[in-house]
Amino acid sequence: MSFWESFISDLLKGWITTIEILAISVPASVLLGLGLAVARVYGNRMISLIASGFVALLRGLPLVVTLLIIFFALPKLGIYFSPFWAAVTAFIMCSGAYQSEYVRGAIRSIDVGQSLAAQALGMSKLQEITHIILPQAFRRALPGITNEIIYLILYSSLAYLVGVQELFAIAKHFNSLQFRPIEIFSTTALIYAFMATIATLGFRRLEMKLRIPGLEVT
């Protein structure tokens, strides 16, 4: 097989792993972000404090360090992860923490009248949050969430550090066999750029789809 044939076929395998990582960590991080934000705004003092502490911790730590702690240090405490799940867990926690900041800001930006109106209609606190507040807050937070998801796509390459055979790991391995770094790493770079660009466009479409005329942030 020629250089390019074997390179591309190997790379595709790695790409699938990358997509698997993202397919789990993107939706999960959005959910975590929403959960953390709700906990911080609506939780009692204890819950809100814990959620805030979690977010502050993960926003202060580099993702690499979080990942290495989860994979190399936590086993000392009896918590074991496979490489794949260590990476996915680190990505979910880190991205969720960053996303929660946007969602929290969005929740706070919703007019208090909305909450009062929901209560006046006899909604429970939970109904109010899930039916009235979050649908609006999510829309407002979406541009920020999109940004974090783009970062997540790029940082998924860090999974290679714990031995996940994803896109970058394959490229690096291939380079150690063939040593044609320019071709190999620029192709890899373009694949990541392609994923990031597709995601940007996709989320912009989603934003337009979800848009409620007259409800835009002014």
Add this chain to the structure above:
Amino acid sequence: MSYIVEISKLMVTVWDYLPYILEGVLWTLGLVAGGLGIGFIIGLPLAIAQVYGHRFLKILVEVYAWFFRSVPLLVLLFLFYWGIFPALGYKLDPLTCSVLVLGFRSGGYQSQIFRGAIQSISEGQFVAARTLGMSKLQSIYHIILPQALRIAIPGWTNEYAIILKDSAICFVLGVMEILTRTRYVVMATLEPLLPYFIAGGLFIVLTYGGTKIVNIIYEKAKIPGLIGRM
């Protein structure tokens, strides 16, 4: 890797290897300062070009910013360290290469920060400067930038935090920053928990401490009444 054996002989408790890891703070700050500085030198002209430049120039800037903002730092580090710099005839040491790559990448991000700040200045300011007989360059330098740069400070604070955390990734090239040293200590002592927690603690202190300092600069640089509309 004989020095790892050396280290392992010396280091028995946390207090023995703490100074070794702490020394990495200087390297990390060097990476951050270099990256932010080069990013500024690249980002500001790019932003000006993107707002005031010729159409062709605008497209070039957009492609630059797009590329460096949508490729993982890990890939960029390997691409430049093993591919582009050697192909151009430069065999750079890991530190120089890391600073340059962090800088190129930050230039892409900073160009967008400054572009946003420049565009937030009302157009009347530029027109007024031109009416007063200032050249295009003078108007940008004396009227637009003094205002735009102040507005850009919060975005810049963010960029500091981002570069700081990304600088940890440079350990893949073996730059002797916090994380590289931490990993050597882990290898030497076979004790992962404490070193990683120390490294994590250092990064948290640097992130929040640095952000505080930039915020103080922001308060000092503020012109009352001018920064309200962002």
